[in-house]
Amino acid sequence: MIAAIQLFGRLMMIAIRGQMQYRGAFLFMVAGTFVTSMVQAIGIWALFDRFGNLGVWTVAHVAFLYGTINIVFASVDITARGFDTFGSSLIRTGQFDRFLLRPASIVILVAAREVALHKLGQLLQGIFVLTYALISLEIDWTLGRLALYVFAVSSMYAFFYAIQIVRATMSFWTIESLEILNTISHGGMEAAQYPMSIYKESFTNFFTYVIPLACVAYFPMVGVLDVPDPLGSTLFTQSLAPLAGYVFFAVCLSFWFFGVKNYQSTGS
Amino acid sequence: MSQILVEGLSKTFRVAERKPGLLGAVGGLFQRKYRSVDALRDVSFTIYEGELVGYIGPNGAGKSTTIKILSGILVPSSGRCEVDGRIPWKQRRAHVASIGVVFGQRTQLWWDLPVIESFDLLRDIYRITDSVYQQRSDELIEMLDLSELLDTPVRQLSLGQRVRCDIAAALLHAPRILFLDEPTIGLDAVSQLNVRAFIKQISRDQNVTVLLTTHNLDDIEVLCDRILVLSDGQLLMDGSIADLRKQYGEGRYVAVELESFASTAPEHETLVVERSDSHILFSLESDVPEFVDEVLRQYPVKDLLITHPPIERIVAEMYQAERIEH
Incomplete structure (x- = not known):
């Protein structure tokens, strides 16, 4: 286990060093993503300023949810790049052979292959928004709340990472682009930035029981923020909900291993 | 003792057929026709420890498919395959830790890294202890004459240099079995001689079992005690170089x-x-x-x-x- 983490670290360092060879482009892209995502955040703030609160959710509450999700989503984008470009750079070229020949975890080898550092801009934006929320909300951070927050963030990370793994897995069968899954990852992220209670029931149900997005984001955050939930969740269900993120991850991971067994390689 | 056992091995690929043009591409999203391609049909052979076996046949005969199954990359459609008692695709990690594989057409090294850093990384991946690694890498660097190349990024190497580095990389963890897929393809005459001499040497001195695919009859003549001929997914011949020579005689x-x-x-x-x-x-x-x-x-x-x-x-x-x- 320790050796696996060390190997992951070393491979990551190599990927980062590779990116740093193009420092100008790197800084430019970081600034670019930061500005775009900041403009988006300001847009949301402007809407609240004009139309007021969403039920019990003030702009600071939404900022808390929004900031947290953006931090997690950006972290996944940065660290799951190896899966993101898996189909185009490993399957199409047959390069995946090389990974299967190594006596190490395939997941680690693929994950540490590339790092999308330019997404740091979005991460910065998330930190920025979350900081604003923390200052305005003055949450009473009891140990229980802190634990729930950490639990939720880690399961949110597992959830979004799992979607990247599923996307990569699909490329074992099809080389067509998989925009449909972006609806779930990017679309889901956009949707989860706001409280689930504002959406239609069927939509909420889909993102609770089929794709457990609400379980990793909305429900635990309601618990941390201690606001009433029109959907009727209790602190107990809110605290258990993030488990769904880990279950989802496990399911997606077994789908991945099923895909690896179906790998066809390319002619040499 | 038999080291590689292959019995009734078959592999069928499903290939999606595409109709040409934009309409075809759109149609392919909804309905797809598949065509089955038999890459291997009922292939059986046994290889014993220390043998140096040549695996020959025209393009598309199924040579690479066999190597990929033996090295755990592909799962066969049917048949049995055991290497050192292991089923390659089922015990992938244990299996690949004890074999070495070189694809002549494709490097196993990190494209942007200097050769020596690729080697160091392989030490971590294969978990080779420092003292063993030191001795083994020094030995390989000397035998393959790599000392001048160690600080060069892989992408800047010539093909001959790169293949030599790839062979060293495949042997760092001292595997008992070595699969070589077209190791001499595209090499100039001198590089071919060097690579052949090295293969001969490790086979003889270290009793490493070698299975080598090639297009080049000279490779076979110089290296192999035994030859498997594959055509269209079927084994046509399993015999000695003398048997093969009968086929082309003085020609x-x-x-x-x-x-x-x-x-x-x-x-x-x-x-x-x-x-x-x-x-x-x-x-x-x-x-x-x-x-x-x-x-x-x-x-x-x-x-x-x-x-x-x-x-x-x-x-x-x-x-x-x-x-x-x-």
């Missing part, structure tokens, strides 16, 4: 480059395989020296080269012979 190709155009002598007409204004390629069954003598006298020869007939031709002949027998 040689004689390629002649002319100083100026000359028409082919009528008595040579039947021997011509290819003809252009400045080149003639003859195929001979026997009496090569006498023929060369004649050619030198009758044509304005600028250059002349005698080679083994290409494997495709020998295999095609074997294939036909097989069909006539049955």
